[in-house]
Amino acid sequence: MMKxxxxxxxxxxxxxxxxxxxxxxxxxxxxxTVPAGSLTGIIGPNGAGKSTLLKAVxxxxxxxxxxxxxxxxxLAQNARRTGYVPQRESVDWDFPVNVMDVVLMGRYGHLxxxxxxxxxxxxxxxxxxxxxxxxxxxxxxxxxxxxGQRQRVFLARxxxxxxxxxxxDEPFAxxxxxxxxxxxxLLREMKARGKTVVVVHxxxxxxxxxxxxxVLLNVRLVAAGPTAEVFTPELLQKTYGGRLTILSDVxxxxxxxx
Amino acid sequence: xxxxxxxxxxxxxxxxxxxxxxRIGEIADxxxxxxxxxxxxxxxxSVRYALAGSMLxxxxxxxxxxxxxxxxxxxxxxxxxxxxxxGVALGFLWGMTxxxxxxxxxxxxxxxLGAVVVQWIRATTKHREDAALGFVLxxxxxxxxxxFTMIQNLPGGAKSGLDGFMFGQAAALGxxxxxxxxxxxVLALGAVGLFYKEYVLTSFDEGFxxxxxxxxxxxxxxxxxxLAFAIVSALQAVGVVLVSAMLVxxxxxxxxxxxxxxxxxxxxxxxxxxxxxxxxFFSFTGRSLPTGPFMVLAAAGLFVLALLFAPRHGMVGRLWxxxxxxxxxxxENTLKAIYHVMEDGGxxxxxxxxxxxxxxxxxxxxxxxxxVAELQRAGLATEEGGRVAFTPEGWQRACEIVxxxxxxxxxxxxxxxxxxxxxxxxxxxxxxxxxxxxxxxxERRLNYARRDPHGKLIPGLADLAxxxxxxxxxxxxxxxxxx
Numbered sequence: 001m002m003k004x005x006x007x008x009x010x011x012x013x014x015x016x017x018x019x020x021x022x023x024x025x026x027x028x029x030x031x032x033t034v035p036a037g038s039l040t041g042i043i044g045p046n047g048a049g050k051s052t053l054l055k056a057v058x059x060x061x062x063x064x065x066x067x068x069x070x071x072x073x074x075l076a077q078n079a080r081r082t083g084y085v086p087q088r089e090s091v092d093w094d095f096p097v098n099v100m101d102v103v104l105m106g107r108y109g110h111l112x113x114x115x116x117x118x119x120x121x122x123x124x125x126x127x128x129x130x131x132x133x134x135x136x137x138x139x140x141x142x143x144x145x146x147x148g149q150r151q152r153v154f155l156a157r158x159x160x161x162x163x164x165x166x167x168x169d170e171p172f173a174x175x176x177x178x179x180x181x182x183x184x185x186l187l188r189e190m191k192a193r194g195k196t197v198v199v200v201h202x203x204x205x206x207x208x209x210x211x212x213x214x215v216l217l218n219v220r221l222v223a224a225g226p227t228a229e230v231f232t233p234e235l236l237q238k239t240y241g242g243r244l245t246i247l248s249d250v251x252x253x254x255x256x257x258x
Numbered sequence: 259x260x261x262x263x264x265x266x267x268x269x270x271x272x273x274x275x276x277x278x279x280x281r282i283g284e285i286a287d288x289x290x291x292x293x294x295x296x297x298x299x300x301x302x303x304s305v306r307y308a309l310a311g312s313m314l315x316x317x318x319x320x321x322x323x324x325x326x327x328x329x330x331x332x333x334x335x336x337x338x339x340x341x342x343x344x345g346v347a348l349g350f351l352w353g354m355t356x357x358x359x360x361x362x363x364x365x366x367x368x369x370x371l372g373a374v375v376v377q378w379i380r381a382t383t384k385h386r387e388d389a390a391l392g393f394v395l396x397x398x399x400x401x402x403x404x405x406f407t408m409i410q411n412l413p414g415g416a417k418s419g420l421d422g423f424m425f426g427q428a429a430a431l432g433x434x435x436x437x438x439x440x441x442x443x444v445l446a447l448g449a450v451g452l453f454y455k456e457y458v459l460t461s462f463d464e465g466f467x468x469x470x471x472x473x474x475x476x477x478x479x480x481x482x483x484x485l486a487f488a489i490v491s492a493l494q495a496v497g498v499v500l501v502s503a504m505l506v507x508x509x510x511x512x513x514x515x516x517x518x519x520x521x522x523x524x525x526x527x528x529x530x531x532x533x534x535x536x537x538x539f540f541s542f543t544g545r546s547l548p549t550g551p552f553m554v555l556a557a558a559g560l561f562v563l564a565l566l567f568a569p570r571h572g573m574v575g576r577l578w579x580x581x582x583x584x585x586x587x588x589x590e591n592t593l594k595a596i597y598h599v600m601e602d603g604g605x606x607x608x609x610x611x612x613x614x615x616x617x618x619x620x621x622x623x624x625x626x627x628x629x630v631a632e633l634q635r636a637g638l639a640t641e642e643g644g645r646v647a648f649t650p651e652g653w654q655r656a657c658e659i660v661x662x663x664x665x666x667x668x669x670x671x672x673x674x675x676x677x678x679x680x681x682x683x684x685x686x687x688x689x690x691x692x693x694x695x696x697x698x699x700x701e702r703r704l705n706y707a708r709r710d711p712h713g714k715l716i717p718g719l720a721d722l723a724x725x726x727x728x729x730x731x732x733x734x735x736x737x738x739x740x741x
Contacts, residue, residue, distance in 0.1 A: 079471035141517035
């Protein structure tokens with residue numbers, strides 16, 4: 001299962017990435033490389049552009065400038081090697097689908113248009129549900145789940161994608177302690193199998209435990225590297241305290257221009 | 259929206275001749291019967307066209323509407339159906355005839371333009387969908403009304419029947435209209451059947467679909483195109499004003515009935531067909547009545563039925579469950595009171611007086627008698643001459659309830675560190691809801707304790723199994739006397 005990445009391009013390479021809403025940059029000139037087999041946390045204050053970075057990398061938002069390469073190629077060529085766990089609030093949980101239906105959606109990227117998931121896909125989906133201890137709830141409508149259970153459904157769907165590089169948007173937000181522990185176990189297991197995982201995270205107290213690499217973000221990239229090197233008071237101060245830098249002022253004035 | 263409704267009502271009033279309405283009223287019985295017979299015999303080609311057309315449009319609108327409802331885009335159907343009106347007028351002006359192809363093309367074009375304007379307003383202004391939909395709906399409809407008025411004032415005779423587009427006249431459906439509807443329905447069924455997984459995923463989680471590299475916009479606009487097709491082909495039968503109801507109401511009813519998308523599509527299409535058939539029937543039997551309103555009323559009737567009787571989300575089911583739960587709690591409280599009276603007497607007697615139960619429940623003797631009568635109906639106790647005795651089942655239930663109550667009190671005092679005089683009210687509620695599984699966990703947690711925080715004995719498994727109060731028996735609850 002372990003792949004030899006030494007001869008291949010890094011899972012994620014971002015160069016000079018800029019994203020603007022209405023000409024107001026929310027991400028500015030981001031350069032970033034995520035090495036294979038790492039568990040990377042993206043941290044930064046509210047409005048720093050953490051989720052925007054994930055969405056831009058996944059092609060869900062138009063880029064104003066820069067490029068993104070997934071395993072050395074544009075996303076479109078490697079979409080199957082990329083898994084995604086969106087924020088829980090991004091979907092309507094009253095939608096008429098059950099847990100199994102949602103996990104099967106993880107297989108859709110492997111199916112040609114017009115093809116339905118088959119027996120093999122169902123087996124994979126069942127195994128993934130079992131892995132997050134949700135198999136007994138397979139037939140439940142997704143609205144009848146707790147916050148932690150919903151998050152685990154999304155994780156099972158991502159597992160069913162059988163990708164090499166995963167992006168997760170705040171998977172720990174608003175889940176119970178048991179689910180949080182289950183998720184971090186799962187992430188470590190994925191890492192052990194050679195997967196690369198990039199996680200948007202908001203809880204600074206757990207950062208050192210959870211991630212071996214960090215990306216400190218506040219519109220600009222403040223720092224990126226091994227947790228031991230970049231999780232320092234000075235860099236955190238720069239990330240969370242530096243709201244009134246010249247860049248922020250420029251951003252402000254750009255937004256106010258007619 | 260309300261103004262449009264008024265406008266519609268006014269137009270109906272002015273177009274339906276009151277004199278004729280009165281005449282229909284006089285001969286209604288005879289007329290209705292023979293018309294109904296004509297309808298069901300299907301001899302009349304116009305009946306066949308009206309029925310087939312109405313059912314096809316119901317199916318097609320039900321299918322498309324299901325996607326609108328789960329996408330929370332129900333008003334999109336409303337906006338598009340009004341937006342097609344100027345297209346209908348332009349299609350007519352093209353050849354000054356009711357050429358179905360020209361009208362179809364014009365209407366689809368206008369509908370898609372409306373959809374694009376909605377997207378454009380959302381993308382470029384700070385307005386959300388509702389304002390954009392409101393703008394498109396009313397402004398396109400206004401343009402349409404202006405064009406229709408101009409057409410009415412033009413010389414030439416081929417324009418009769420154009421007002422059918424406003425309120426619909428299934429009887430006016432010709433073979434071309436039915437073929438058009440059949441074609442659109444086949445197209446919609448084919449597209450949804452083939453790209454079911456694509457339409458469901460892009461509706462449920464657009465971001466995830468795009469992360470798979472799917473052309474989400476293509477699926478969105480193909481759905482909007484199918485929607486425009488459905489609306490335009492349905493216009494002749496239901497009319498502009500009410501076609502949106504055929505998109506929303508069957509789908510909304512179906513949403514109440516099921517938790518699966520596939521089943522929802524089937525229910526929605528089925529409801530649409532049923533409403534279509536009902537609309538055609540009433541429109542045909544009542545002379546010169548518009549089809550649209552009857553179709554919509556039939557759909558609304560189905561919606562109300564679903565609202566009341568849906569198995570899980572229905573109001574009747576919910577009310578029934580609530581009432582039966584309340585009745586169960588009443589029964590259990592009476593059982594508990596009888597148990598307590600027996601316990602106070604040291605379980606020396608197997609029967610207790612209704613008066614003692616009333617005193618224990620702090621209610622009138624008549625109230626206690628009603629409670630005991632309920633127990634008797636449920637087979638939990640028998641009463642004779644003001645004295646009550648448990649049946650074996652009643653004894654078991656009473657033990658369970660008392661046991662739940664005392665276990666819970668003990669749990670709260672032990673595990674949650676609450677004082678013994680704080681736990682009774684909580685246990686009064688919880689005792690009715692604890693499942694077997696929870697009770698077993700409580701027992702394990704409490705080390706199979708024998709006494710509650712107030713020093714009373716907790717009925718054990720032996721008491722439950724005994725089937726009768728332990729009068730004369732040394733074990734279990736009878737220890738109370740010795741304690």
